[in-house]
Amino acid sequence: MSDKSFLDWIIKPHVSADQAEAEALDSTRNWIEVAKEVRTKEWAEMLDSMEPNYLWENGAPNFDPSYGQRQPALYVYPEQNKDPQPRGAIIISAGGGYMFKSVWEAEPMARRFYEAGFQTFIIDYRVQPYTIEDSKNDMLRAVKYVRYYAEKFNIKPDKIAALGGSAGGMQSSFAATSFDYGIADSDDPIERVSSRADAIIYNYAAFSRVGLVAGAGTFSFEAQQERAKYSADVNLRHDSPPFFVWQTVGDDPRNACNFCARLTEYGIPFELHIFPEGPHGCGLADGGHRFAPYCRSTVRWSQMAIEFLENLEFLK
Template identity: 35%
Template structure:
């Protein structure tokens, strides 16, 4: 899908830690613009256990967000055999990149959001809890900008990388087979929430058999403890990886709710 849309390389000269020059080595954005200017933008992060990127969690989501008048980008981030911190570096660069070119695209630089699914939800939550203000001394003007998103929407996300509620495949692909438990704890996003964490929209299904609903509950509880504005929707049933959930009208309501939430926050 989206074959006719140009991929915008985040590092035209090559990404940090890149091991080649093929598509899987080249983090990039695909732009889904809307008519008019002055809106915020959302970066969509497909899931896939940090081993691939699911097509149904990319372009279809971007096009649906376009229906709300929101400019959207789909992120091609690096997955296994790439390990941490490559994917995080990619999403941070994407946020800075969109912020840098916001005026050119008619986008509000102070309204850059990230919405991601499953392992892409972990990357989304990581972006919202592991950002920096930019390097004012950097030669590249993009690197001088903040990587903090203005809103995040982790959808049936992987949040914890530790038992009993973690997704083993995502952890192995991100950290390797022999990852240290302390390090896994540090990259469990609910442990990194602070009062400065961006406003958050979460949704999950209560009987998700791949990524337990406790992942979203842990993040929501951390937001509550830190007085971070958040919205949480837990649907009674539905398999993991539903995307738009077009075959389940009840669960499909998440997109309308999320679109309304983004508009409420001036996207």
């Protein structure tokens, strides 16, 4: 997908609801700046109400304070599980094109799945100008962190799911394609446990970064190789965990269908749901946010995902 089509598809619709800002915009550059400013402010306000669990005690690798972002961290939301019985865990990665993170894909989803019986975490991963490699490492570290502190969080260490939409889906996929089973000789005890998620909930995700490039003379093998490093469909493994995949007709369902065809080739269990209504980035599709409009069919996805995880014994 070209940068222009990405902006038209995702970024502009998310800003256009803010009419005062949108009416003043006259260039793509301004759309990006306004989107980042508005969403970054909303995200910061959300995090200020929660307590961080920093993924690295002494600071993240390649962290640059001049970028103005926080240390990558996990946030327990809405609260710590106080039940005597350990729960399955879900790490939630909000989308935003690696330019920002969207609150309607974080708090509401965390609450929905917490109320269904899971211990939920929101990850604050790094975005641009950090590289996707840095963002990927944040995700993998988050899975290790939750697994290492399973007793502290009262969760099942073998029942950790990663959930995300759009770029957050891409983040979640790293725990299915780029994981390790622990680095036995690491000086850091957290690194000695596995970064493999036990299930992936893939909401209108960024399935692939490779493919046809619009415009004559724009193809580059080097660029394709770089994109392929982070494409879930290219990096699937025979030991990748089960996937729950959903998308809407208006969000080009070919992406989800093609990805699930790849899952079939690898023998990876999955569920696929294509809903008839809803825009990209519609979150819970329950009407709880202006970017999560109520969609009669699509709103069912979260209950379906809960049942998918129940079948994997996350709630037993």
